[in-house]
Amino acid sequence: MEERKISRKEALEIINKQESHFWDFKSASGSGRNIQEIASALANAEGGDFIVGIEDEKQASGIDRWKGFLNIEEANWVHQNLAGEIDPPIPYDLEYLWIESLERIGTCCLVTVQKSADVHKTAKGEVLQRRGAQSLKLTGGKITDLSLSKGARSYEDQPLSDYDVDELTEEEELSYFLENYSLVSTAQKFLRRQRLVNKKNGEATVAAAILYAEEPAAVVPKRCSVKIARYESKDSVPDRKFLKGTPITIDGPARQLIDRTLKAVSEIIESVPILGTDGEMAPVKYPPEALKEIIVNAVIHRDYNVSDDILISIFDNRVEVRSPGKLPGHMTAENILTDRFARNPSIVRLLNKYPDPPNKDIGEGLDTVLSAMKAAKLKEPQFILEDNAFVVVLAHTPLARPEELILEYLKHNPEISNKIARSLTGIESENRVKNVFYRLKKAGMIEPVPGRSRSRYAWQLTEKGAAVDSSK
Template sequence: MEERFLSLDEALSLANRLESHFWDFKSAESGGRNVQEISSALANAEGGEFVVGIEDEKRFTGINRWKGFSTIEDANWVHQNLVGEVDPPIPYDLEYLWIEGEEIRGTCCLVTVQKSADVHKTSKGEVYQRKGAQSLKLTGTKIADLALSKGARSYEDQPLKDYTLDEISEEPELQNFLQSYSPAATAEKFLKRQRMVTKADGLATVAAAILYAEEPAAVVPKRCSVKIARYESTEAVPDRKFLKGTPLTIDGPARLLIERTLDAVAEIIEAVPILGTDGMMSPVKYPPEALKEIIVNAVIHRDYNISDDILISIFDNRVEVRSPGRLPGHMTPANILTDRFARNPSIVRLLNKYPDPPNKDIGEGLDTVMSAMKAAKLKEPQFVVEDNAFVVILAHTPLARPEELILEYLRNNAEISNKTARSLTGIASENRVKQVFYKLRNAGMIEPVPERIRSQAAWRLTEKEAARATAGG
């Protein structure tokens, strides 16, 4: 436990920070129960911080929200609830913050809570978990799921023998980050407080390297870059002959790795042509927010203990993002949209501390992907668990039914072949497309083009349907 004096600007910045998945405020008058709930909720999630001594913005504004304890002794109950009332005790650090020249405003307690391997309960035996800006009470199977997830070990905490406190302290990315970090801290103080270096010998952890090393792949013993490959094919398992050029390798600290990957993927995708219902070839258009969330999730939730890179494969009809490692803890494709569990809580939490973090909407990433794809009228993404990887597939197949796409195409073009229909609808099977053609034929909407058989076979609108199309019906 330490004392620190902040400038008035730093104190104001702290008071104005928005509540989030990793940050909360409590009044100095809130009482032990509130401290137990927020601290156990953070420890049962990915960790985070809360400050005791700042009032709700509905009651006060600006620096007037800072209403701390008159003396450090008056705040002893905060420490007592963290250690003596939560079972088991919370893993935490505590700082007493004063405003320089404004001691009359009192001291606030800044509590940094680490994610724990235990399930923590309040003195009443209640279990809470942080989700978004809320501390939610868990019951029944949710507690059992949390206990199962707690058993999952993370490689991100492993120390790196050849990467020390002195080396990481000089990394440009860390220095850049600390310029905007509040309250201000030296590299050494920040890294030690956030458990990014070992106390005994000052060795940086895997998480520290992933977040701040200029070239993480050079200091982490496992492969941890991103590879991007372009296949000029729609096959499920394409032959190497369809690989266009040499796969691109992207490296860098997590924030820059995400930005560089997004730029590279966007550039490649813009050169992929697809067939539209107007019969014209145009560039693929995926919702940028969907691509971003999938790539961010791959970087922050992958298993860094597996020596493999994230692989992004761009096909003529889809994008596949393959992240090393199966889903962690109790997570499955069935509950991936409703539950959450971070394999790398330190990476997730500290990446969120940037002024404009790539993982801004904690817990809403995949929901964003689903809604963005739907808004773009594209089919929802597929989630696939393989032996040692989690794969997300974004197809640029339109959400409209195959029948609607074929009819729309024929309203703009004289005829359509099976091959063209497969490209248009995303249906891989020639026979399945035939069944769609037969369904439309039986409805009196299309007919075979006369004297066109086998590979030359094609379909066109019936005279009646063509007249309706011309009349705008």
């Protein structure tokens, strides 16, 4: 337990922080039960911080929300509930904050909770877990899932014998982070509180290197960069002859790695032309939020114990993002959109502390991808589990049915061939496209172009087809 004085500006920054998956406020007049609930909920999720002594914004505003304890002894009940009422006890650090020249309004108690390998219960035997800005009570199978997820120790906690606190504190990315983070006084104190360095020998963890090292791949004994390859092909398993140029390798601390990867992928995608329903070739346009969420998830949730880079392959008809490692904990293809589990809680939590964090909407990443793809009228992504990788596939294929796409194309063009229809609809099978043509013919919408031989066979609209509004 430590004491620290902060400026009025820093106090206002704390007061104005929004409650989130990793942050909460509690009143100094609250109850021990409230402390137990928020602390155990954070420990059962990815950890986080909460401060005791700030009133709800409905009760006051500005600096008047700071209504702390008159002295440290008054706050003993917070420590007692953290250390003695939660079963088993949670891992935490506690710091008392005073405002310079405003000591009369009391001290607030800042608590940093770490994720642990245990399932923590309140004195009433309740199991809670942080989800978004709420602490949700778990029952039955959810508690079992949490227990299973708690079993494995993440590789992000492994110490690095060749990378220590002295080298870490000189990293520009760490300096940038601390300049924008109001809850810490020194780099070394922050690194100790967040369990990013060993207190005895000063060795930094893998998480520290991934987050702040200028070149993590140089200090982490596993491959941990991003590789981007462009294939001028639509084949599911393309030949190397379709590889355009040399794959790009991107490195850097996690925040920069995400930004650089998104920029590079977006530039390559914009150079890939696809056939539109108007018959014109135009650059592919994915919703940027979908691309960003997929890249963010790959970086923060990959298994850093697997010696492999994240691989992003850009094809003529799709983008594949291959993240090393199987799904963590109890996660499966069936519950991936409803449940959550962070393999790398420290990376997830600390990346979220940046002013504009790339993982801002915790727990909503894949839902955001689905919604964005649907809004862009593109088919929803595929999630594929391989032996030692998790793959997300974003296809260029429009959400509309093949029949609608063909009719829309014929509104702008005199005819359509099987090859063009396959490119337009994303259907790889020539026979499946033939069946679509036959269904439209049976409905009286299209007819064969007269006088065409087998190799030049094509279809055109009938009068009935021309009268139909394919956009409805």
